[in-house]
Amino acid sequence: MDTKFEFKKPNFDNIKENMRGFKEKINLKREGKQALKVAGIAFVILLIVSVIASSVRRQFLDGMGNINMFSILLGLNLVGVRIRSNGMMMFSSSTINIGIIILLLIPILALVVANIFIYRRKIETIDRCVVEALKVGFMYGLLLAITSIFSTTRINLGMGNMFGFGNSYIAIGYKFFPAFGNGFLIAFLTSAILNYRKEFHGEYYTTDIISDAVKEFLKLSLIILVITVIVVFTKNSTLYDFGLSDYSKGGAVVAYIVQMAAYLITIAIGGIVHIGDSSSMSIFSIFNSATFTDTKLLIRIIFCVFAIAMIFVGANIYRNYRFENRKTVLHFSIAFGFLVGLVAKFSSISLSGSVMQNMSSMDLAVRAGTFTTFVIAIISTVIFTEIGYRIAPHVDDLFR
Structure with a gap:
């Protein structure tokens, strides 16, 4: 009985594919x-x-x-x-x-x-x-x-x-x-x-909107931080209402300035900051509150800065996302409000639980409701961004 052996040439393509698949598994x-x-x-x-x-x-x-x-x-x-x-x-x-x-x-x-x-x-x-x-x-x-x-x-x-x-x-x-x-x-x-x-960056609509919200939030935060620095070093009594002015001395001044800026962002955008047990501060109640006149003026200035910034943002949304519909304003506002809500969450200094009578004083407790701040920030941002979105085409017509 004759047996023939046939030598087959190795299939190097299959070997390469198997090796490629093996490498992909390793990479995964x-x-x-x-x-x-x-x-x-x-x-x-x-x-x-x-x-x-x-x-x-x-x-x-x-x-x-x-x-x-x-x-x-x-x-x-x-x-x-x-x-x-x-x-x-x-x-x-x-x-x-x-x-x-x-x-x-x-x-x-x-x-x-x-x-x-x-x-x-x-x-x-x-x-x-x-x-x-x-x-x-x-x-x-x-x-x-x-x-x-x-x-x-x-x-x-x-x-x-x-x-x-x-x-x-x-x-x-x-x-x-x-x-x-x-x-x-x-x-x-x-x-x-x-x-x-x-x-x-620049490839996806949703993520671009979120990126724009982060960028604008950082810009606004930087502006408010600069204003806070000027106030702290020129007239420190402006911030006595927050009950934390004693920490504006020595090496703690940097942390103090950032902390004050966080509270001012929350207030200026419409959030409510609770100070101690009975006092609270917001842009809606600042006009009738018992806070110092300088503090009222400061919060009004920051509110105007926020409003103007959002109007410009609305105009930019019209120019950059004109192919989309007006929902872009809402999407931006949700992302922006989420960031403000995070600031309210992480900047809260508070004490909760059962406390004895001799520790009932909570003058240093400064906190803001995260969800409330989130909702109010969305509404405020939508209002001013929509204004910018609506007036942008008329402004463009004037310069044609």
Whole structure:
């Protein structure tokens, strides 16, 4: 029986296709881990900053107190502090929001560095850009939430036994879901805005509108920041109404200026800022309020700046998005109102929970309703942007 062996030439095209498919699978696996790497790198950067801050604080306190570095890390992300006490202390169960908004620059910068380092190659589609930002937000929020479990610091005071009340202590920590929520918002928005501006600017209508809202918000914030700087260094008494003027001295002046600018943005756009237990301030009530005349004048000026800026924005929307319909004004206003709502959320300094009578004073509590500010900001922005949208064609006709 004769057996013939036939030598077949290898099909190199199939081998190439298989190798290409194998490489694509590897790339997909790598891409799937990119979000985790971004969140992890940002978390490590913040952890290093927290360790340094903890060491510096201990040095200044001469070794008094055990400062939890995880508490500092979560504090940089403006997560509300939960305080529980047992014994003769003033608090039984309270939550403190320390909304020193300038602290957000540290996690934002950490996330920017991580994004630039990991996403060095071009992101091919806007869908992947959004998905990657969502994954980064989820991973970063989850890392903060897990950290909140280990962040509780218990301080034993040893005072209760002297009076027969048992051991007295304070437990300071953070809640799981607020930590996740803050981390998700900060990481998602930072990653989405950064990668979009780098890759897809000018290619998509929806994202361009959001990008324009971010750009205009930053411009307005910068203008208000400059006005606040001038006011603080020329006539500091203008801002006594906020109850935080004592912090405008020394090294805290930068944080103070940014904080005041955040409150002024909220008020000028129509939001309501609550000061203490009984006082509140908004553009609608400023005319009849008991605030100083200089503060009233300042808020009126900032309101006029906002109104003029939005009128110009409306005119630009007409010129740049004329192929769209008037809904562009609404889309821009929603994005802009969302940013103002974020400022209201993260800039709140407040104390809530059960408080003893000797701690009933809350003069330093300055807070704004996030949802209320969001809705009012949308309405205010729609009104002035619509004015600019309507008058733009008539102005263009005059210069033809």
